[in-house]
Amino acid sequence: MMPFSFFQECSHKSSSTTNNSFTFKGGCPPIRPTIRYCKVEVLRSPRLTFEPISSMPALVNPNPPPELLSWTEHPVTTEPLDWAPLAIIDLAKFDQPGGKQELANELKDAVKLWGFWTVINTGISQEQLDRQLDIGYTFFKQPLAEKKKVVCNFSEGNYFGYREPYRLIGKSGVKENMEMLNLPKYTSHYESFPRHDLIEAYKDEIQPFHRLVWDNVIRKLFILFAIILELPEEYFVEKHHYDKPSEDHLRYMIYHPRPAEEDAKTGGQWSPGHTGFGAMTLLFSQSVAALQIRTPNNEWKWVKHVPGGITCNAADTLSFLTKGYIKSTVHRVVRPPADQANLERLGLFYFVRPGDDIPMVPVPSPVLIREGLLSEEEARLGEEQASEAVKGFEYVRARVKNVHNRNARHVQDGKGTHEVFRVKNLEVQDFYA
Numbered sequence: 306m307m308p309f310s311f312f313q314e315c316s317h318k319s320s321s322t323t324n325n326s327f328t329f330k331g332g333c334p335p336i337r338p339t340i341r342y343c344k345v346e347v348l349r350s351p352r353l354t355f356e357p358i359s360s361m362p363a364l365v366n367p368n369p370p371p372e373l374l375s376w377t378e379h380p381v382t383t384e385p386l387d388w389a390p391l392a393i394i395d396l397a398k399f400d401q402p403g404g405k406q407e408l409a410n411e412l413k414d415a416v417k418l419w420g421f422w423t424v425i426n427t428g429i430s431q432e433q434l435d436r437q438l439d440i441g442y443t444f445f446k447q448p449l450a451e452k453k454k455v456v457c458n459f460s461e462g463n464y465f466g467y468r469e470p471y472r473l474i475g476k477s478g479v480k481e482n483m484e485m486l487n488l489p490k491y492t493s494h495y496e497s498f499p500r501h502d503l504i505e506a507y508k509d510e511i512q513p514f515h516r517l518v519w520d521n522v523i524r525k526l527f528i529l530f531a532i533i534l535e536l537p538e539e540y541f542v543e544k545h546h547y548d549k550p551s552e553d554h555l556r557y558m559i560y561h562p563r564p565a566e567e568d569a570k571t572g573g574q575w576s577p578g579h580t581g582f583g584a585m586t587l588l589f590s591q592s593v594a595a596l597q598i599r600t601p602n603n604e605w606k607w608v609k610h611v612p613g614g615i616t617c618n619a620a621d622t623l624s625f626l627t628k629g630y631i632k633s634t635v636h637r638v639v640r641p642p643a644d645q646a647n648l649e650r651l652g653l654f655y656f657v658r659p660g661d662d663i664p665m666v667p668v669p670s671p672v673l674i675r676e677g678l679l680s681e682e683e684a685r686l687g688e689e690q691a692s693e694a695v696k697g698f699e700y701v702r703a704r705v706k707n708v709h710n711r712n713a714r715h716v717q718d719g720k721g722t723h724e725v726f727r728v729k730n731l732e733v734q735d736f737y738a
């Protein structure tokens with residue numbers, strides 16, 4: 306008997322098809338609805354339906370990947386919340402004549418003042434997004450033992466893998482309500498990193514998606530930053546390239562609702578105020594309101610759902626490289642409004658980190674010099690001091706270790722705290738109340 310393997314040719318091409326829906330009849334193997342098990346040239350829709358046939362055991366995959374559960378986006382809140390006025394950056398303009406310059410102008414204030422903005426028209430389809438959410442949701446619904454097969458090694462500041470919500474929040478006696486899975490890039494550097502069976506089974510969808518986010522969104526934003534800072538267009542792209550080693554990861558994350566009495570004990574905190582650890586964070590916009598940012602006036606404002614959009618925030622290392630010109634904004638996650646407080650909140654993210662060997666020295670930008678953030682001498686010395694400087698990998702690993710290699714999480718106790726985290730000359734406040 307011939308085993309049915311990945312990419313083995315099968316007879317689907319000759320099956321009956323219609324324009325947009327593909328229902329395979331007669332002669333098809335009894336495999337689950339996925340495009341991964343056969344090379345089918347006619348496929349255009351990521352969601353296929355196969356009619357199960359009871360015969361043809363020769364083509365049965367002995368270990369089919371589990372069926373995906375289906376994640377459904379919740380309705381938006383009807384409560385009038387104090388929304389943050391985030392700029393909307395329309396990436397459809399990027400390749401139009403003068404488009405990059407126009408977008409750079411629009412993004413400039415957002416990165417200087419708010420550190421948060423939303424991109425739309427990313428070229429990532431709703432179907433692609435839905436599939437990722439389904440994969441993430443299915444992952445979290447697996448038994449804990451399965452999820453723990455690949456876990457984050459926080460003693461080394463390594464964020465790749467599954468993070469179990471086992472820690473307590475301060476001294477409240479309340480446990481964390483969030484779990485996550487961080488997937489490293491699909492490049493040769495991470496080939497030997499172990500991946501969960503479910504993630505392996507859906508590799509043919511996750512791998513291109515991982516890169517698509519970088520190509521379609523991250524690369525463009527880095528070009529816009531370079532234009533804003535009057536640097537060569539590829540300046541930041543090269544320092545954060547997908548093909549070079551970095552701690553970048555795609556993340557599935559789920560928050561589980563807590564009883565109101567438990568939330569009351571931690572001031573409604575789901576994730577304490579913090580700045581991003583790496584270069585930039587992309588959050589595929591979701592309907593459950595919970596993310597808040599701290600405004601330039603130190604008020605907390607809610608981040609509003611923009612269907613099909615991606616909420617982006619600049620993080621610590623971009624702020625280091627630009628001497629604070631690009632703002633690493635404080636944000637937190639809180640109990641959602643009453644009409645959403647009992648809902649699971651599933652998130653899909655891409656966390657951008659600096660290249661592993663990128664020195665954390667200021668970029669030689671004429672804008673930083675004009676703004677008085679950088680002296681001519683510092684700009685020149687920066688290059689010379691690069692070999693001595695903290696590198697991207699060193700900073701990010703140390704930061705992750707400092708925040709996560711603890712038995713209890715920070716708590717917002719309303720008293721404020723100024724615990725500072727340092728690596729050589731680099732310094733950030735650990736968390737914010």
Ligand SMILES: O=C(O)CCC(=O)C(=O)O
Binds near residue numbers: 588
């Ligand atoms: O869940 C969110 O909306 C944001 C989470 C976050 O800030 C983080 O994981 O760094």
Ligand SMILES: [Fe+2]
Binds near residue numbers: 579580586636
């Ligand atoms: Fe964050």
